[in-house]
Amino acid sequence: MVIARHPQTIYSGMLSGLVAGQYLLDDIEIDVRSLAGLVDATLLIDEVVGIDLAGKRVLCRAGPPVAFDLLSLDIGSHASPVDLTASNYTPFVARPADEFLRGFEVLRRRVAARGHQGRVVTVGAGAGGVELLLAIERRLRREAARDGADATGLTFTLVSASNDILPGFPSRFRQHVRALLAQRGIALRSAARVMAASQHGLAIAGQAAVQADDVLWATEATASGWLARTGLLLDEEGFVRVEGTLRSVGRDDVFAAGDTASFDPRPLMKSGVFAVRAGPLLAHNLRASLLGEPLKTFQPQHRALYILSTGDGRAIGTRAGFTVSGRWVWQCKSWIDRRFMARHRGLDSPTLAGGAPGP
Ligand SMILES: Cc1cc2nc3c(=O)[nH]c(=O)nc-3n(C[C@H](O)[C@H](O)[C@H](O)COP(=O)(O)OP(=O)(O)OC[C@H]3O[C@@H](n4cnc5c(N)ncnc54)[C@H](O)[C@@H]3O)c2cc1C
Known part of the structure; x- marks a missing residue:
């Protein structure tokens, strides 16, 4: 059985392309229902809010508990704002992606209603925050130009707790x-x-405040709070500690992979590259665990390729210390992303030349 909050999940690698207007929602959504159908798995649409390890049950928000022999946690991560309860103010968050998209539509409406004016601020200068801000900037300026508005009052600020952007x-x-x-x-x-x-706006420690009309919260990945009440062994940030086999440390009936896992053998960035690569090994180890066969060890790559879209039909890429940029880099990224999506839809691989045009 697969438990998921929604029958579709959004592929984050193409999210900024949607924001920039390079893709449609349908291009970037993975249909969890049809994937589950391919392997004859039942799909339960619900949100997991806890685990009763002793009773071997998963606790759901809407429906009754679900019993398990073997559990795999692949619930990703969030971007959590500082405690804002006192201020009665809610910025919109960069992840999960479905919440981001709802917030982005509100942002577009608010900016348009103000006559394409406003101070848009992103908190968090990791790859996700920077990529989204560059895409938002392009999109909002283009919409202002489309409506013939004077967009001089439309400003963008990136706020970073670290001394520089893009740590790592x-x-x-x-x-x-x-x-x-x-x-x-x-x-x-x-x-x-x-x-x-x-x-x-935002109050900053030891510095002048940052004036803001709309705030996107894109700080580092944080773990689901309810994991702390499960009794699973967690790292200091609250993610599930796993062995090299992706099995939860100290348990033989729980596995975890992707952002929600903390890989004990060595620290890994919270990146889709590792989440995707872990998939086949996780599938093997779940089966092997049920059959009492030996488990394999996940060997995450040391030199991953990272490509950051800049929202204008270009991208900047880096691998093994080398940096490249330009339209062709975006075309490569688009091809890699569309190939990934095609695989999940049982389609042929796209051609490189057929990349979606930049704006
Ligand atoms: C803007 C942005 C751009 C990014 N671009 C890239 C990129 O280009 N390349 C890259 O490698 N990484 C990228 N990342 C990082 C990447 O998104 C994550 O590392 C990756 O999605 C992690 O995969 P995952 O399967 O662990 O979690 P997710 O992809 O977040 O999937 C988790 C799934 O679990 C569901 N879920 C969550 N909680 C529950 C619950 N309690 N009950 C039931 N279902 C639940 C969610 O709805 C979702 O479907 C980007 C991140 C952001 C924010």
Whole structure:
């Protein structure tokens, strides 16, 4: 049985392309129902809110508990804002992707209603936040131009708690993206830790406040809070600690993979590259575990390729310390992403030349 919150799930690699207007929603949605059907799995649409390990039951928000012999947790991660309960203000979040898309539609309407004016601020300068902000900037400016509006009052700011953007990326890559932000008129506030938010903006520790009309929260991945009440062994950030076999440390009936897992053998970035690569090994180990056969060990790659779309039909890529950029990089990314989606739909691979056009 597969339990999922929605019958469709959004492929994050193409999310910024949707925002920039390069893809339609249908291009980036994976149909969980038909995937489950392919392997004769029952799909239960519900949200898991807890696990009763002793009773071997998964607790769901809407329906009754679901009994299990073997459980695999692949529930991803969230972007969690600072505690804003006092301010009665809710920024929109970069993940999960379905929540982001709802927030993005609200943002578009609000900006249009203000005559294409407003101060749009993104908190979090990791790859997801930067990519989304670049796409949002392109899209909102294009919509202002379409409506003949004077968009001089439409401003964009990236707020980062770290001293530089894109922690963990090579310095040439970061330099390239910083130059691009400046070229697009996107202000950068680094070493800026947000302490509170309200409808007027963000209070920053030891610095002047950042004025904002709309805030996208795109800080690092955080774990689902209910995991802390399960009794599973978690790392200090609340993610499920797994052995090399992706089995939860200390349990033989629970596995975890993707963002929700904390890989004990070595730290891994919360990246779709690792989530996707873990899939076949996870499937093998779940089957082997039921049959009492030996489990395999996940060998995550050391040199992953990262490509960041810049929302204008171009992209910047890096692998093994090398950095490349341009339209052709976006076309490569688009081909890789469309091939991934085609595989999940049982379609032929797309051609490289058939990449969706940049705006
Ligand atoms: C804007 C953005 C762009 C990104 N681009 C890239 C990229 O280009 N390349 C890359 O490698 N990585 C990228 N990432 C990171 C990537 O999205 C994640 O690392 C990846 O999605 C993790 O996969 P996952 O399967 O663990 O979780 P997810 O893809 O988040 O899937 C989790 C699934 O579980 C469901 N779910 C969650 N909680 C529950 C629950 N309690 N009960 C039932 N169902 C639940 C969700 O609805 C979802 O369908 C990007 C992230 C962002 C935010």
